[in-house]
Amino acid sequence: MTERSHAPRVVPEGLRAFLATETGSTSVLLVATLAGLVWANSPWGDTYDTFWHTTLAVEFGARSFDLDLEHWVNDGLMALFFFVVGLEIWREIKVGQLRDRRLVAVPLVAALGGMALPALIYYVINAGGPGASGWGIPMASDTAFVLGLLAVLGARCPAPLRVFLLTLAVADDVGAILVVAVFYTEKLNWTALLIALLLIALIVAMRWIRLWRGPAYVVLGFGLWVATVESGIHPTLAGLLLGITVAVYAPKDRQLLEAGEAVQALTRDPTPEQAREVQRSVQQAVSVNDRLQLLLHPWTSYVIVPVFAVANAGVQLDGATLRAAASSPVTHGVVLGLVVGKFVGITAGTWLPLRLKWGELPGNLQWGQVLGGAATSGIGFTVSLFITGLAFRDDPALQSQAKIGILTGSTVSALLGWLIFRLAWNKGGACAPPDAERSDSPPEPMPPITAADHTRGPADAPVTLVEYGDYECPYCGQAEEILHELRSRYGDRLRVVFRHFPLREIHPHAFPAALVAEDAADAGKFWEMHEVLFANQLALTDADLTRYAEEMGVRPWGDVPGHLARVDGVRDGGARAGVEGTPTFFVNGVLHEGSYDVESLGEAVEAALRAAPEPHPGNDGFSGQCEIRRNE
Incomplete structure (x- = not known):
């Protein structure tokens, strides 16, 4: 493989x-x-x-x-930029990838x-x-x-x-800021440096006693920046240090519950007091670090760094x-x-x-x-x-x-x-779930093509190429170009079938994308949605999927239980047939063991064409199907 x-x-x-x-x-x-x-x-x-x-x-x-x-930009505005960097570093250490x-x-x-x-x-x-x-x-x-x-x-x-x-x-x-602070500082003003250290200690103490007053932090932060400038150390270090002192935490269930209850209370009794309580409870559910990043990151990215x-x-x-x-x-x-x-x-x-x-x-x-x-x-x-x-x-x-x-x-x-x-x-590749989820039992035959499958090409084509794929898999995105070329090359002699195999473990948006594709199928627009999803693999959030459906005139999330059952059933059938990752191909029901470039898949199709019997209705699961409801 x-x-x-x-x-x-x-x-x-x-x-x-x-x-x-x-x-x-x-x-x-x-x-x-x-x-x-x-x-x-x-x-x-x-x-x-x-x-x-x-x-x-x-x-x-x-x-x-x-x-x-120039120095106001480099020493002042860029200190705010590195403050945001500090926020991100601290967040990743506490609740993100750096844990x-x-x-x-x-x-x-x-x-x-x-x-x-x-x-x-x-x-x-x-x-x-x-x-x-x-x-x-x-x-x-x-x-x-x-x-x-x-x-x-x-x-x-x-x-x-x-x-x-x-x-x-x-x-x-972090390394660059330390290099700037240690090796590109010409002389030190020890008095200013001592004041800077005292201000940092005061900020840490305020955080320790849980005193969350924004204006106080702004004043102390500005004072720290001025003291750092006067000390001789580059003030970007002050921005980084301030960033890692800001509290960050994952939302707690109790806080989320309180926020939800406050919102419900506001809907029943929309008073200014209830609105203030909603604001307080919602803010407490989201850490100060996250709120500051949301507020400042666009400014640093779209204004400060360009300036x-x-x-x-x-x-x-x-x-x-x-x-x-x-x-x-x-x-x-x-x-x-x-x-x-x-x-x-x-x-x-x-x-x-x-x-x-x-x-x-x-x-x-x-x-x-x-x-x-x-x-x-x-x-x-x-x-x-x-x-x-x-x-x-x-x-x-x-x-x-x-x-x-x-x-x-x-x-x-x-x-x-x-x-x-x-x-x-160009060397290709595949995505696969964790080893723990792979089965050691012998694979079953691939499930036969049914009227519920999504197909391109005539039902009586001598060769059927089935792909098990997922809309967030980058390799499946590559395979789309290859499949288009094969369909152009073989015309009515080739039928292509796409079956869902969303890898929830590594592609969190693949399953919702499959559901929206099924919504489009109900409206007779599966392949149009299929093309849109693969063209936007980096934008598959629920909001994105809803927008694609609405622009296509499809009602999103229309039959979630039914589509969940269908996608899970297709995935389970593929797993029993030996599918372990995406993309996986079957040529006339036989698992394709080679690469999936045009040459390798083309050779498999050619071999299947040579071995295929003369078309005869009802011959097997890959030719002679009656008109497929979702055929293109």
Whole structure:
């Protein structure tokens, strides 16, 4: 059989929401980057530096606090960005993926490899030179750009790979912030540092005594940021520390029950007092961490990071600058660090803990997918530009060379990742449930084709190709293109049947998608819905499914009990016939043991055509069927 992936865990809804925001902001970030480049290279390019070096001061009586606009963005707004990063890190540690040590071990070691090797490559190239201090530039990946590229790849990048890369990105962000705090701090103001530590202690104490007053935290947080700026340590560390002090917890049954009762009371007696009680009980059911992420994450993704990109990506790309970059060890170090260092470091950092059995990959990912993820992780932008400004704050020429290296290395890494995914995807694969659910008993014959089956092609076709699939399986998405080509090649000699085999254990939205497909079948639109579901494999939430049905004129969730029984029955029949994963194919009732590319399936169809008897009504379960109710 082809390779199979075993993934007993699913992607949490909170993580899916985070991924959706990250990937959705990628286009905005890309536009902002291009805007910064165009502005800096336009006839008005001299206004770029003039604008971002304009001083903005905040005065408190006789005292004033002033920074230029670039530093307000890099030191102020980016502290809020890293605050959100801290929120996500703390949430993953407490209730998310980072609770499972076996799932954390591999991406953590991979992140270390992906930080250490790029830094080493850069330093070897620049040792003893004026650019030696920029070794931290190629260390960090840009989560938004990486996940945005993976979204473009669609079904070629399964959800477990996104979990792996997001966990890796969390560790990567922590490492980058520590590097900034420890190695890019020029001098310390011990008085300001002591004040910062006292403010952190006060915030922790307020949390310990369960004093939840938002304005108090805002005031203390702002004070911590000012103290950190004055201390000499980069204020992004303050944002991260604040993020991990925010309470996070999974909703408790008692809290959910109280919220539900409050809502019911409001429907019976809609008074202002009841409305306030509903608001209080609902808020208590959701942690402060989750509420802040919902509030702030769109702002950081769609406003703060794009503004940062405009303020930092503006490098002049004239002939002299490009010639200097082409021969600069700084540019060479950044490009090789991002392209080679990230790829080799993450790959080796993934292989080592797996070899030593320290942990496991989510979903037992294929190595081709891991290599593609390692390559795309070489897209370094936000933090790389951030460290560039710190490492070469007094040398604009080195800043330009490093920025050109970042843009070049990130582009090459994106292309390399895309190429690897294309090559790895062509090898095929399959999704399978946990080993514990597999049966050791001999398989039964495949259930015969009935009027309830979903078929394409004439009932008397000499060859029937049955697929057991699931709408969230990326490999089933690949198989759709292959089946279309086979139907075009063999015409009326081939009948294709699709049977549901949703893997609830690893594809949480596959079963609801199957139910909506059955709703469409009741309206005579199964294959139209079938195409829509496979075209939107990354958007199969209940809301998405409802929208697809309504746009098609289908009533969603119309006969849930009946459709549940049908889908479960089809799945059970497939399991008894030896189906263990998706996609699985039967050719004229015989399990297809080979790969499912066009050549392999085509050979199986050709063999079945040669062995097929002359069409005769009622000959067997695969030819001579009467008109199929759901035939296309």
